[in-house]
Amino acid sequence: MVGENAAAAAGGGMMKWLLLFSGIALVSITAYGIYGPEVDNSPKILDVCVExxxxxxxHYHPWLYININGGAVNIPTDVGVTEDCMYAIHTHSGDGKLxxxxxxxxxxxxxxxxxxxxxxxxFNENQLLDYTVDEDHEIVMTVFPTKEDYVNGTNGVISTDFENHVFSSVDNDxxxxxxxxxxxxxxEYKLKEN
Ligand SMILES: [Ca+2]
Incomplete structure (x- = not known):
């Protein structure tokens, strides 16, 4: 009888662990669904034309500035605007306004x-235009909340998202x-400091 009880207790213990494990797995899967990387089913940029x-x-307007070894790089007018298609991100001027x-x-x-x-x-963390990172040079990306901040050099935040940075389309504020x-x-592509 002692043996049977022990077996039952062991079985019960096993069941408890199994339930606990299943529970953890379920919570993990659910959490992944909610908080995990979003599956991006949106079309690729070159597949959509806008009018x-x-x-x-x-419709909104971020700014992009590029600096190579201390010199500003001109971002041309009408990037992303062709006879056949205007893409969902483009320029109409040469001042970095997107x-x-x-x-x-x-x-x-x-x-x-x-x-x-x-x-x-x-552009990626290792290359900007024709310039690649080497032992002396680095690529640094800084995001400023407003144009005024950029001009004043205030509130800039270094970003390691590089090409994956999203120009937020939501209106949380x-x-x-x-x-x-x-x-x-x-x-910026520039000499490493120090
Ligand atoms: Ca807003």
């Missing part, structure tokens, strides 16, 4: 990499404009 129209677009126009029917996430794709230039509006991304 200027007052309605049906989430236009993002996301069809409301097709809520795409627009990243820094999307601009370089339409521009047909390279409730001012009616995408929060990526007026933000500045500065990408």
């Amino acid at each position: 200027h129209s007052p309605q049906g677009l989430n 236009h993002i126009e996301i069809p409301l029917s097709n809520p795409m996430k627009i990243k820094v990499s999307d601009f370089f794709t339409v521009w047909d230039k390279e 409730g001012d009616g404009i995408a929060d990526g509006d007026d933000t500045v991304v500065l990408i």
